Amino acid sequence: MAIRVMDLVSGASLNCFHFKNPKGCVKSRSFSIRCSVPLSSSQGAATIDLGERPWKVSDARLVLEDGSVWKAKSFGASGTQVGEVVFNTSLTGYQEILTDPSYAGQFVLMTNPHIGNTGVNFDDEEARQCFLAGLVIRSLSISTSNWRCKQTLGDYLIERNIMGIYDVDTRAITRRLREDGSLIGVLSTEKSKSDDELLEMSRSWNIVGVDLISGVSCKSPYEWVDRTDLEWEFKSGGHSSETFHVVAYDFGIKSNILRRLASYGCKITVVPSTWAASETLKLKPDGVLFSNGPGDPSAVPYAVETVKQLLGKVPVFGICMGHQLLGQALGGKTFKMKFGHHGGNHPVRNFRNDRVEISAQNHNYAVDPASLPEGVEVTHINLNDGSCAGLAFPKLKIMSLQYHPEASPGPHDSDSVFGDFIAMMKQEKRNA
Numbered sequence: 001m002a003i004r005v006m007d008l009v010s011g012a013s014l015n016c017f018h019f020k021n022p023k024g025c026v027k028s029r030s031f032s033i034r035c036s037v038p039l040s041s042s043q044g045a046a047t048i049d050l051g052e053r054p055w056k057v058s059d060a061r062l063v064l065e066d067g068s069v070w071k072a073k074s075f076g077a078s079g080t081q082v083g084e085v086v087f088n089t090s091l092t093g094y095q096e097i098l099t100d101p102s103y104a105g106q107f108v109l110m111t112n113p114h115i116g117n118t119g120v121n122f123d124d125e126e127a128r129q130c131f132l133a134g135l136v137i138r139s140l141s142i143s144t145s146n147w148r149c150k151q152t153l154g155d156y157l158i159e160r161n162i163m164g165i166y167d168v169d170t171r172a173i174t175r176r177l178r179e180d181g182s183l184i185g186v187l188s189t190e191k192s193k194s195d196d197e198l199l200e201m202s203r204s205w206n207i208v209g210v211d212l213i214s215g216v217s218c219k220s221p222y223e224w225v226d227r228t229d230l231e232w233e234f235k236s237g238g239h240s241s242e243t244f245h246v247v248a249y250d251f252g253i254k255s256n257i258l259r260r261l262a263s264y265g266c267k268i269t270v271v272p273s274t275w276a277a278s279e280t281l282k283l284k285p286d287g288v289l290f291s292n293g294p295g296d297p298s299a300v301p302y303a304v305e306t307v308k309q310l311l312g313k314v315p316v317f318g319i320c321m322g323h324q325l326l327g328q329a330l331g332g333k334t335f336k337m338k339f340g341h342h343g344g345n346h347p348v349r350n351f352r353n354d355r356v357e358i359s360a361q362n363h364n365y366a367v368d369p370a371s372l373p374e375g376v377e378v379t380h381i382n383l384n385d386g387s388c389a390g391l392a393f394p395k396l397k398i399m400s401l402q403y404h405p406e407a408s409p410g411p412h413d414s415d416s417v418f419g420d421f422i423a424m425m426k427q428e429k430r431n432a
């Protein structure tokens with residue numbers, strides 16, 4: 001089988017598309033130094049790991065289902081991993097992205113060419129574990145420099161058994177994904193595996209129709225109490241003096257959703273994705289939150305059923321996967337987008353206050369508003385493509401967003417939606 005090989009090295013993207021035996025192709029040399037910071041800050045300043053000289057050469061391949069092969073240098077874990085490749089346009093927040101459970105089954109390709117310069121810390125985790133398939137970046141920072149840094153990105157990925165590659169032309173792959181849509185890929189550091197084998201692996205794997213939520217959800221209920229650290233709190237005052245009990249369905253919940261709810265004065269019980277609606281009602285919550293989560297909303301009919309059974313009985317708020325499940329529970333349809341929305345810079349029009357919010361987004365599916373019953377209001381749209389970004393159905397006490405109001409990609413434009421949820425719960429309590 002003819003496979004295009006792209007040999008892309010630091011500083012130059014070689015437009016040499018050729019066949020399996022790349023003889024005669026011009027190559028240029030790349031230079032990269034891998035620096036490491038001692039794990040314990042008491043050990044002093046960062047040291048340069050000279051053990052890697054002579055300079056690292058390509059030792060990994062990313063094979064996409066369209067037959068293209070991308071040579072790269074590995075960092076993090078080694079081995080062979082299959083997943084769907086999506087690109088993320090955030091300039092900051094790679095650690096929040098790495099720990100967002102909604103990326104389960106996906107390789108995240110960062111369009112920002114320089115990643116790793118602030119290392120990682122243990123406060124910015126969105127989940128206890130990384131669930132994504134792997135990380136694809138253009139350039140791995142040769143040093144880390146940040147007062148909060150506790151570990152280098154490479155060491156962090158090794159510890160969590162997550163593969164990463166760098167020195168790969170992320171712009172070229174992004175253009176391909178924008179033209180052809182999200183693609184399945186296989187990342188491998190194993191020389192024993194041929195390109196054809198990896199290609200076959202990518203073509204026989206599918207992410208559509210797979211329940212990825214059960215692999216990331218908690219297994220039993222628990223109480224959440226942490227608020228946003230006061231040092232980072234950006235909202236002055238406005239916290240409700242009343243406490244509202246929220247049951248939060250964990251479909252892959254990001255910790256900051258829970259922190260923001262707690263900061264707004266909620267008492268929170270987190271429950272697993274399979275938690276029965278009847279058990280939730282026994283807890284007599286003031287509101288229910290349906291969280292974000294990975295994969296195809298059509299692959300989790302049990303979750304749609306739970307949502308259906310709660311509609312109209314208690315105020316509900318859906319975020320991302322939660323929004324899609326609400327859309328389906330209302331009788332609407334979801335569809336897979338060409339390459340989705342993944343980034344910290346998506347403009348959204350909020351029709352409720354006629355303002356534009358700059359938002360953080362991560363989704364490949366969307367609700368088709370035309371499929372929704374009468375009375376359901378589209379409250380937000382994504383201004384890049386006009387897709388549905390928020391819904392409300394006051395009659396059934398429903399509100400939802402397709403994106404991430406808890407994220408802080410710089411602006412905090414969407415945070416006030418938590419206040420809207422509180423207001424809906426307050427109203428309901430008054431009406432009771």
Ligand SMILES: NC(=O)CC[C@H](N)C(=O)O
Pocket residue numbers: 102291292293294295296297319320321322362363364365366
């Ligand atoms: N962040 C999310 O909840 C993602 C929702 C869903 N998995 C999608 O890709 O559309």
